[in-house]
Amino acid sequence: MAPRKPEKDIPRTVRFRIFRGSRGAGLYSEYEVENEEGMVVLDAVHQIQARSEPDLAVRWNCKAGKCGSCSAEVNGVPKLMCMTRIDTLDPTRPVSVAPIKAFPHVKDLVADVAWNYEVNKRIPPFTPAPMTKAEAARGEFRMAQQDVDRLQEFRKCIECFLCQDVCHVLRDAQKKHEFFGPRFFIRLAGLDMHPKDDLDRVPMTKHAAGVELCNITKCCTEVCPEHIKITDNALIPLKERVVDRKYDPLVWLGSKIFKRSGA
Ligand code: SF4
């Protein structure tokens, strides 16, 4: 049998400060967690729950960075707890874990993100144009690979809402009544850039979704665990479409006519 590799020199325990309380009122409580190589923040929260705080509220599901449930602020930075290894954090101070702040607090590490699902319902779904003559003769619609690749990036979104949490328009200015937030600009961009989508998405992007309130700080892109280039690939093109429409409304009309008459 091959000799076992020596274990990495890791601290045996790590101190955590976890926000405890409900409806926004509460305090940080300190805990000492037994550390193991490869542990993530969610493991530490589970250890605390199992050993001393069975009523510690935390939302999670997959523990694989795919369900988007375990969003929190770790040392003040929006992160997925299940993808944040303890050995990547500053070992000289306790690790603080708090709920995301842009949405109403429920209990301990859980925030109520229901507003996002209400926004989602306001966006009309994919609305395909009727088949062109050429498509009908072939019996199928074909997409260029570059269109597939562009839309695929947006479909990687796991709805963790970390981008919504960090965006100052929602978090600090609390403009939820006039701004959909970066997650939904991803959705709007994915629909608007689909060559077969037939709805005019520009009025919603400009008015209800409020794209002009975004000032391209790129904070959303920096925290996205799926590495979606939210600012460069969704927000800036959407802003350009809104501006193009303002100065030349025939551009959109022309693009639709071109799409319909093309293969
Ligand atoms: S780039 Fe725009 S959407 Fe993203 S965080 Fe900044 S203001 Fe918000």
Ligand code: SF4
């Ligand atoms: S765009 Fe990124 S940060 Fe925003 S909800 Fe989707 S996966 Fe999360």
Ligand code: FES
């Ligand atoms: S538990 Fe699913 S993303 Fe963290």
